[in-house]
Amino acid sequence: MREQPPELADAAERQQQIVTRAQLLAAGFDDMYLYRQTRRSQWQRVLPGTYALVTGTLTDEQRRIAAALYAGPEAQLTGLAALIWYGFRQSPRTDDVHLIVPHHARRSSAGFARVARALALDAKARQASVYRVCSPARAVVDAARDLRHLRPVRAIVAEAVQRGFTDLARLDEEIGRARRSRTALVRKAFSEVVHGVRSAPEAELRECLTSSPVLPEIRWNPRLTAGNGTSLPTPDGYLADSAVALEVDSQEYHFSPGDWARTLDRHNELSRHGILILHFTPAQIRRDPARVRRTVEDAYESRRGLGATNRVRVQPIDVPGNDG
Numbered sequence: 001m002r003e004q005p006p007e008l009a010d011a012a013e014r015q016q017q018i019v020t021r022a023q024l025l026a027a028g029f030d031d032m033y034l035y036r037q038t039r040r041s042q043w044q045r046v047l048p049g050t051y052a053l054v055t056g057t058l059t060d061e062q063r064r065i066a067a068a069l070y071a072g073p074e075a076q077l078t079g080l081a082a083l084i085w086y087g088f089r090q091s092p093r094t095d096d097v098h099l100i101v102p103h104h105a106r107r108s109s110a111g112f113a114r115v116a117r118a119l120a121l122d123a124k125a126r127q128a129s130v131y132r133v134c135s136p137a138r139a140v141v142d143a144a145r146d147l148r149h150l151r152p153v154r155a156i157v158a159e160a161v162q163r164g165f166t167d168l169a170r171l172d173e174e175i176g177r178a179r180r181s182r183t184a185l186v187r188k189a190f191s192e193v194v195h196g197v198r199s200a201p202e203a204e205l206r207e208c209l210t211s212s213p214v215l216p217e218i219r220w221n222p223r224l225t226a227g228n229g230t231s232l233p234t235p236d237g238y239l240a241d242s243a244v245a246l247e248v249d250s251q252e253y254h255f256s257p258g259d260w261a262r263t264l265d266r267h268n269e270l271s272r273h274g275i276l277i278l279h280f281t282p283a284q285i286r287r288d289p290a291r292v293r294r295t296v297e298d299a300y301e302s303r304r305g306l307g308a309t310n311r312v313r314v315q316p317i318d319v320p321g322n323d324g
Contacts, residue, residue, distance in 0.1 A: 202248050
């Protein structure tokens with residue numbers, strides 16, 4: 001095997017052993033040599049005009065680099081691939097790498113590289129190793145437009161806000177930019193987050209209870225204070241008139257002994273101020289929503305009016321609108 005020129009070795013190191021045909025030709029190799037190297041399984045042709053100078057399965061980062069090199073220097077990583085790069089925990093996994101390129105670019109999708117032309121690239125994109133990554137807000141909206149079910153869209157929208165990847169204003173701006181093109185699901189999920197929901201299971205509980213003819217407005221993730229002004233733990237949902245709190249107990253948040261102890265502390269502190277706490281799992285909400293709704297309705301009716309005597313107050317919050 002011929003020794004790599006220093007400039008190619010440097011590029012290969014920087015690009016995690018992913019290089020383009022143009023880089024190889026500039027280093028003095030010809031197409032016949034590239035063909036022999038791949039035929040002998042010394043290298044891999046991973047995308048048109050894009051090679052891995054190693055064998056075996058590519059890592060996620062190598063796939064991102066390969067797709068970006070294939071798509072061109074103006075390409076920006078977006079969608080689920082960008083969410084995975086940011087470290088979203090609730091993002092569905094995918095082997096595809098979604099990129100956007102300028103509308104005038106002549107590059108189409110190939111292999112795991114999904115390339116879409118955009119009228120406007122993301123001005124807030126950030127530089128990664130050898131490619132640019134769209135802002136979390138743009139990546140969330142682009143990912144949501146490709147998803148076909150509400151549950152994963154709810155999950156990524158809620159996580160984006162809950163973990164501080166972006167805020168409501170930026171999400172609203174990106175939804176408005178996308179207009180009405182495949183945005184029904186992300187608009188619904190955004191509306192739920194605007195009203196206080198902070199996870200997909202909470203959104204499913206809210207949807208379950210919205211159809212109730214008995215229940216009044218439920219405040220989601222409200223700020224509660226005791227009569228002396230001290231802050232109380234924030235329940236997932238709260239019915240102020242009956243002092244009933246709703247909690248969605250996901251295994252993700254209650255798996256360790258420390259998490260369970262904090263849950264008990266929150267429960268006890270709310271109970272000390274006369275609040276009844278109802279606990280539901282995501283599985284219960286999905287499997288038997290009618291029973292969950294009936295449980296909340298019965299608790300509300302049995303305690304109606306008690307909220308006026310327990311001196312717990314719900315602090316007002318500004319609820320932004322969505323005009324996009």
